[in-house]
Amino acid sequence: MRVWDGVSDARISFDWDTARSLGPRKPTQPTTIAYMIENVNTVSALLGRLEELGGVDTFSSTKVDSIELGADTEQLDLSSWPVLSLSNGKSLAARLLVGADGANSPVRTFAGIPSRGFDYSRHGVVATLKLSGPGWGGPDHKIAYQRFLPSGPIAMLPMPGNFATLVWSTTPERAAKLKSLSSADFVAMVNAGFRLSPTDLQYLHTLPSGQEEEIAWREKHTPVNERSIPMRVTDVQAGTVASFPLRMRHADTYTGERVALVGDAAHTIHPLAGQGLNQGQGDAAALVRTISYAVETGQDIGSTLALESYNSARYAENNAMLGVCDKLHRLYSVESGPIVGLRSLGLRAVDAMGPLKGFFMNRAAGGV
Numbered sequence: 421m422r423v424w425d426g427v428s429d430a431r432i433s434f435d436w437d438t439a440r441s442l443g444p445r446k447p448t449q450p451t452t453i454a455y456m457i458e459n460v461n462t463v464s465a466l467l468g469r470l471e472e473l474g475g476v477d478t479f480s481s482t483k484v485d486s487i488e489l490g491a492d493t494e495q496l497d498l499s500s501w502p503v504l505s506l507s508n509g510k511s512l513a514a515r516l517l518v519g520a521d522g523a524n525s526p527v528r529t530f531a532g533i534p535s536r537g538f539d540y541s542r543h544g545v546v547a548t549l550k551l552s553g554p555g556w557g558g559p560d561h562k563i564a565y566q567r568f569l570p571s572g573p574i575a576m577l578p579m580p581g582n583f584a585t586l587v588w589s590t591t592p593e594r595a596a597k598l599k600s601l602s603s604a605d606f607v608a609m610v611n612a613g614f615r616l617s618p619t620d621l622q623y624l625h626t627l628p629s630g631q632e633e634e635i636a637w638r639e640k641h642t643p644v645n646e647r648s649i650p651m652r653v654t655d656v657q658a659g660t661v662a663s664f665p666l667r668m669r670h671a672d673t674y675t676g677e678r679v680a681l682v683g684d685a686a687h688t689i690h691p692l693a694g695q696g697l698n699q700g701q702g703d704a705a706a707l708v709r710t711i712s713y714a715v716e717t718g719q720d721i722g723s724t725l726a727l728e729s730y731n732s733a734r735y736a737e738n739n740a741m742l743g744v745c746d747k748l749h750r751l752y753s754v755e756s757g758p759i760v761g762l763r764s765l766g767l768r769a770v771d772a773m774g775p776l777k778g779f780f781m782n783r784a785a786g787g788v
């Protein structure tokens with residue numbers, strides 16, 4: 421992975437070859453830093469596995485219309501149980517209701533758990549891009565790129581073949597402009613995002629159209645080492661350009677009586693480190709451990725006591741990651757002055773320290 425400062429051009433690259441320059445790879449160290457998996461593949465693999473395991477009812481294309489506490493009747497006391505009314509007319513009573521229902525979680529609202537934070541006044545523009553080749557590392561050694569611009573980072577994440585995913589965090593106005601451009605102007609802007617100066621980019625966002633010609637002219641006067649940045653984008657897949665508002669939110673707690681929150685229902689993070697879904701998967705794994713222990717020890721899996729270990733296993737870790745990404749966003753939003761010099765010095769220092777980089781990569785790769 422290659423990361424650099426769009427103002428000072430200070431760089432850091434994460435790959436095992438440079439990190440190992442001061443020592444051999446430990447057997448516990450993975451050989452790949454990260455995998456890029458499209459969400460659709462993760463979801464279909466999980467659904468396939470659920471079907472294989474059996475014993476699970478799935479309701480496709482069904483909405484949870486409302487959640488209320490159940491009734492206390494002569495046969496059954498459901499007064500502490502959440503009862504879900506589904507759009508297919510069914511209703512379900514839950515011993516434990518797991519809210520994996522995103523940033524605006526209806527389950528969190530039902531449980532009365534406050535979620536605090538703020539909006540970044542930034543949108544993440546995403547798109548599927550076609551490149552002029554498989555990438556500088558060839559088809560088997562894919563490289564991800566991220567350039568920190570004062571308005572937010574622009575990242576290109578590799579996909580199979582000659583394709584890549586764009587995540588460009590920028591102001592809502594610039595996001596709207598990018599989405600309004602023709603394909604040719606949009607492609608030119610993405611190429612410019614990795615090549616031209618923040619001042620050039622600021623000007624280019626003010627043009628109603630014609631970015632392609634303007635950028636071609638400006639690039640002639642801006643020498644870059646093409647092999648240190650992503651291969652040129654040649655096309656954008658129709659219908660893939662979209663944008664999402666970026667927020668930082670953290671629920672006060674992940675558990676309540678017969679309720680547990682996972683993923684974005686519990687926390688929403690800036691995407692600059694690509695950690696949102698990873699955090700959610702960490703939550704799911706920790707919740708499974710908690711439920712297994714409760715079952716093995718004969719506890720009620722919906723009681724706050726049984727769920728407490730899930731909250732303590734995940735809250736602090738997620739909070740630390742939310743803080744790191746927030747600080748990085750703030751650090752790189754600064755356009756000039758001593759902060760730019762200091763952050764560039766820090767980046768270059770870490771880049772020169774093989775073992776320290778190895779530590780970061782090991783953490784990112786899920787190693788020990």
Ligand SMILES: Cc1cc2nc3c(=O)[nH]c(=O)nc-3n(C[C@H](O)[C@H](O)[C@H](O)COP(=O)(O)OP(=O)(O)OC[C@H]3O[C@@H](n4cnc5c(N)ncnc54)[C@H](O)[C@@H]3O)c2cc1C
Nearest residue numbers: 483484520521522544664683684691694695696697698700
């Ligand atoms: C621009 C951008 C780029 C990102 N890039 C990365 C990345 O590279 N790597 C990474 O790990 N993360 C990334 N993330 C974060 C990642 O997308 C989220 O963290 C992840 O999608 C959260 O998953 P989730 O299942 O918790 O919530 P969601 O994906 O929001 O899913 C919630 C689901 O609940 C359903 N739902 C909600 N209410 C109801 C209801 N009443 N009835 C029925 N269903 C309901 C919704 O339809 C939805 O399917 C990025 C985010 C953004 C905005």
